[in-house]
Amino acid sequence: EDQVTQSPEALRLQEGESSSLNCSYTVSGLRGLFWYRQDPGKGPEFLFTLYSAGEEKEKERLKATLTKKESFLHITAPKPEDSATYLCAVPEETSGSRLTFGEGTQLTVNP
Amino acid sequence: NAGVTQTPKFRILKIGQSMTLQCTQDMNHNYMYWYRQDPGMGLKLIYYSVGAGITDKGEVPNGYNVSRSTTEDFPLRLELAAPSQTSVYFCASSYPPGAGATEAFFGQGTRLTVV
Numbered sequence: 001e002d003q004v005t006q007s008p009e010a011l012r013l014q015e016g017e018s019s020s021l022n023c024s025y026t027v028s029g030l031r032g033l034f035w036y037r038q039d040p041g042k043g044p045e046f047l048f049t050l051y052s053a054g055e056e057k058e059k060e061r062l063k064a065t066l067t068k069k070e071s072f073l074h075i076t077a078p079k080p081e082d083s084a085t086y087l088c089a090v091p092e093e094t095s096g097s098r099l100t101f102g103e104g105t106q107l108t109v110n111p
Numbered sequence: 112n113a114g115v116t117q118t119p120k121f122r123i124l125k126i127g128q129s130m131t132l133q134c135t136q137d138m139n140h141n142y143m144y145w146y147r148q149d150p151g152m153g154l155k156l157i158y159y160s161v162g163a164g165i166t167d168k169g170e171v172p173n174g175y176n177v178s179r180s181t182t183e184d185f186p187l188r189l190e191l192a193a194p195s196q197t198s199v200y201f202c203a204s205s206y207p208p209g210a211g212a213t214e215a216f217f218g219q220g221t222r223l224t225v226v
Contacts, residue, residue: 004153031208031211031212032211032212032213034212034214034215036217041220042219042220043115043201043203043217043218043219043220044154044201044217045217046214046215046216049211049212049213049214051211087153087154089153089154091208091212097142097144097159097161097205097207097208097212097213098144098156098159098169099144099154099156099212099215101146101153101154101155102153103151103152103153104153
């Protein structure tokens with residue numbers, strides 16, 4: 001069974017304090033790994049897709065990286081508006097479309 | 112640009128009642144999905160569709176039904192509501208996967224409480 005595990009469950013940072021979130025997966029033959037941001041009461045908002053080990057993508061203070069077993073979402077000098085739950089997801093090995101989601105990391109950035 | 116639109120946003124049902132959660136998308140995506148999200152949990156796939164007239168079960172389909180008569184619409188039906196169906200429901204859509212998977216776009220969710 002495909003598994004996606006995110007850590008930590010919750011992370012509290014001071015504004016400007018950089019850190020990383022982790023997403024490890026067990027699916028073989030990875031056909032992509034997705035990062036989403038979810039604000040309270042809202043649907044997940046797409047951030048990044050990574051397809052192969054070594055790939056990196058950046059957007060403002062966020063950078064996502066991928067290895068053969070895990071992905072990291074690095075947050076550089078975060079601001080309070082970066083507070084959200086960050087979800088990662090991978091497509092099932094037998095499907096290129098059905099996503100298996102991790103349980104998310106709830107990030108709080110204090111001013 | 113509407114994207115994926117879900118209605119209603121909130122609903123309270125009594126045990127045994129039925130309802131339909133509506134979902135429509137204007138991106139001409141072939142693939143559509145229904146997920147549920149329980150507090151502190153990731154999203155679980157209920158049903159999905161790869162095109163009009165084609166639907167299939169996901170991880171947690173019991174107690175739900177779907178239909179897909181058009182590309183745009185993918186309603187989710189709860190026939191006999193149970194407290195275990197209290198959750199937030201998200202509809203999503205995407206293009207078909209190619210060599211790699213394609214990102215899904217989500218609606219704002221329907222918060223359902225069964226009492």
